[in-house]
Amino acid sequence: MTSPVDPNDVLMTGENSFIRLSADGGKTQSDRISHWRVLWCPAGAGHALFMQSTLTGGAVRIYADHVAVARWLQGAIESLLYPAFADAALPVTQAEFSRTGGADAGATERVRSRDAEIVLAWSDFLPPFVLHMPPGFNNRPIGVFSTFFPARAARVELNGRAAPGRPWPEKRGEREASSACLAWSETWVKPRA
Numbered sequence: 541m542t543s544p545v546d547p548n549d550v551l552m553t554g555e556n557s558f559i560r561l562s563a564d565g566g567k568t569q570s571d572r573i574s575h576w577r578v579l580w581c582p583a584g585a586g587h588a589l590f591m592q593s594t595l596t597g598g599a600v601r602i603y604a605d606h607v608a609v610a611r612w613l614q615g616a617i618e619s620l621l622y623p624a625f626a627d628a629a630l631p632v633t634q635a636e637f638s639r640t641g642g643a644d645a646g647a648t649e650r651v652r653s654r655d656a657e658i659v660l661a662w663s664d665f666l667p668p669f670v671l672h673m674p675p676g677f678n679n680r681p682i683g684v685f686s687t688f689f690p691a692r693a694a695r696v697e698l699n700g701r702a703a704p705g706r707p708w709p710e711k712r713g714e715r716e717a718s719s720a721c722l723a724w725s726e727t728w729v730k731p732r733a
Contacts, residue, residue: 549729549730549731549732550580550727550728550729551581551582551616551617551682551728551729551730552578552580552581552613552616552617552726552727552728553578553579553580553581553726553727553728554576554577554578554579554580554581554585554726555575555576555577555722555723555724555725555726556574556575556576556577556686556723556726557575557577557647557649557660557662557721557722557723557724558572558573558574558575558719558720558721558723559571559572559573559575559660559662559694559696559707559719559720560572560573560707560719560720561694561696561703561704561705561706561707561719561720562705562706562707562708562719563704563705563706565708566708566709566710566719570593570594570703570704570705571591571592571593571594571595571696571703571705572590572591572592572593572622573589573590573591573592573593573660573696574589574590574591574618574621574622574625575587575588575589575649575651575660576588576589576590576609576613577637577639578606578609578613581609581612581613581616582612583606583608583609583611583612584606584608584609585606585609586604586605586606586608586609586610587604587605587606587609587635587637587651588602588603588604588606588609588610588613588632589602589603589604589635589637589651589658590602590613590618590622590625591603591658592624592625593696593698593703594703594704594705595696595697595698595701595703596698600624600625600627600630601630601633601656602625602630602631602632602633603632603633603634603635603651603653603656603658604632604633604634604635605634605635605636605637607632607634610632611628611632614626614627614628615628616682616728617682617728620680620681620682633653633654633656634653634654635651635652635653635656636651636652636653637649637650637651638650638652643665643668643689643722643724645663646661646662646663646664647661647662647663647722648660648661648662649661656698656699657697657698657699657700658696658697658698659695659696659697660694660695660696661694661695662689662691662693662694662720662721662722663691663692663693663694664691664692664693665689665690665691665692665722666689666690666691666692666716666717666718667716668687668688668689668690669687669688669712669715669717670685670686670687670688671684671685671686671687671688671712671723672685673685674729675729675730675731676731681730681731682728682729682730682731683728683729683730683731684726684727684728684729685726685727685729686723686724686725686726686727687723687724687725687726688712688715688717688721688722688723689721689722689723689724690712690716690717690718690720690721691707691718691720691721691722692707692709692718693706693707693720694706694707694718694720707719707720
């Protein structure tokens with residue numbers, strides 16, 4: 541049996557959990573957070589957080605424990621997902637990353653830097669499913685395979701202040717999902733040569 545993905549095609553593997561919040565049920569987006577736990581990519585392993593929020597006055601902030609991983613994510617993936625996160629002129633703040641909980645009762649990611657503590661929390665999960673988007677799907681040159689745990693509830697805090705928005709329901713193909721998902725066992729791939 542032949543695998544549809546050759547190991548030489550792998551760009552990155554790890555996690556890319558996200559939270560997108562809105563005050564109006566998804567008509568407009570108030571907060572966008574992309575949390576990466578990279579187990580392997582060409583720049584190494586590490587964590588990165590890309591954040592644009594009401595809590596930052598709409599400014600983009602980037603935190604990482606391995607700057608080269610954050611810069612690689614900007615160029616290779618975030619440039620396709622959300623160009624505002626891909627600006628290489630933005631500073632990267634050194635931070636520590638930790639997780640508690642899981643997809644059963646709720647998961648919390650904490651990001652701590654010298655002057656910030658960010659808390660991301662997901663809970664009240666819908667049934668998980670595997671996202672399958674090969675290269676070329678939705679006109680993206682690279683593809684992704686991931687296990688999504690969509691959350692009906694999510695919270696974003698910066699230094700004890702919580703963003704007021706909420707996640708909204710959205711479909712991923714035929715599956716019920718939301719704008720806040722744990723995205724684990726995620727692998728990004730390039731087209732076969």
